[in-house]
Amino acid sequence: MTPRSPETVTLLRDVRPWGGDAVDLQVADGRISAITPHDPTVPAAVADGVVDGHGLLALPGLVNAHAHVDKSWWGKPWVSYGGEATTQGRIAHERAHRDELGIPGVDVTLAVLREFLRHGTTAIRTHVDVDLGLGLRGIEVVREALDAVGGAVHAEIVAFPQDGVLRRPGVLELLDEAAAAGAEHVGGLDPASIDRDPVGQLDGLFAIAERRGVGIDVHLHDGGPLGAFQIELMIERTLRFGLQGRVNVAHGFAVGDLPASRQADLVAAMGEAGITMTTVAPVGAAPLPVHALREAGVAVGLGTDGIRDLWSPYGTGDLLALTTQLARLSRFRRDDELVTAARVASSDAARFVGRDVHDLVVGGRADVVLVDAENVPDAVVRAPGRALVVAGGRVVARDGDVLV
Ligand SMILES: Nc1ccnc(=O)[nH]1
Structure with missing residues (x-):
């Protein structure tokens, strides 16, 4: 093109x-x-x-710090939501139906990128599925679509093991290959509830990060103490490998869920380890303590998540509208808080897209x-x-x- x-x-x-x-x-x-x-x-x-x-x-x-530009059916006729409402249910549903929708495909990714541009997003960190069925094809598709908008959208890619890591032998090797081939980050997914081996998954990811010099960006839907425990495992490894500033927890619902004193301790430890967080400002989950995180030195990024995909029919790609949602869910009212929300969605997200200044x-x-x-x-x-x-x-x- x-x-x-x-x-x-x-x-x-x-x-x-x-x-x-x-x-x-x-x-x-x-x-x-x-x-x-x-x-x-x-x-x-x-x-x-x-x-x-x-x-x-x-x-x-605007900086969309958590996108899935490979998954969408944007621009196609309506697809009724059919998955079960669990992470595993959605994973299975997506794997069963993505082929018939041409996912991943350059046309759908291009449609998403153009929708982002229309709404003022010029830089993204996007997760791209890597699994035994697709191998690294999704990443190639996304790169082709990025080329097709002539570099207007600056992107960092997270090689994302949506179907699990250790439970699918061969995926760790694919992530390593993706990192060697230029993906800026390796992803992870609920090391405890999906792989049922949190230490194993995280050790595998951190070994790649160390070997290839890439970042880590882990989807963590697991809430409460189970989620908090996995963040602690990430903190330990981040310090051990000297990866401060290179490790991100995506969603991290646990941080919003925890009782106040436990939350304060975890947030402080995350700050000391230079862990960052991205949120999609989801309705229905306990909101992240955005001020406390930022005060502790935990950078917070905002992203759309996948839009209009086999996970959810929601999402428009409008990050400024999502900034309104973040501000509302965070109960921001004062001017300085609303300006903070705008900074989270733009200037303060520079680090999520590999920039010193944005x-x-x-x-x-x-x-x-x-x-x-x-x-x-x-x-x-x-x-x-x-x-x-x-x-x-x-x-x-x-x-x-x-x-x-
Ligand atoms: N919110 C999510 C979207 C896509 N994949 C996930 O694992 N989670």
């Missing part, structure tokens, strides 16, 4: 970063090269590459989302439509139309 070439931006004029004073953003080589107070005497759109921001609020491109600052990748909002709290509670999305210095969406 040949990517279309969207307009390259050299000057994005009259925008209000984080709701502050209007500025003009200069862009060179896909990065923000200068930021100056808005100069109204420079006429709009006199030259190629000059884009008028009309005084709209600017946020950095913000509207000189040197940052020119990933910018414009919305018609009074200030950041207003943008978070209303999630207005994205008027303009710039990714790597190119206009990739405008007023709901994707241009790649």
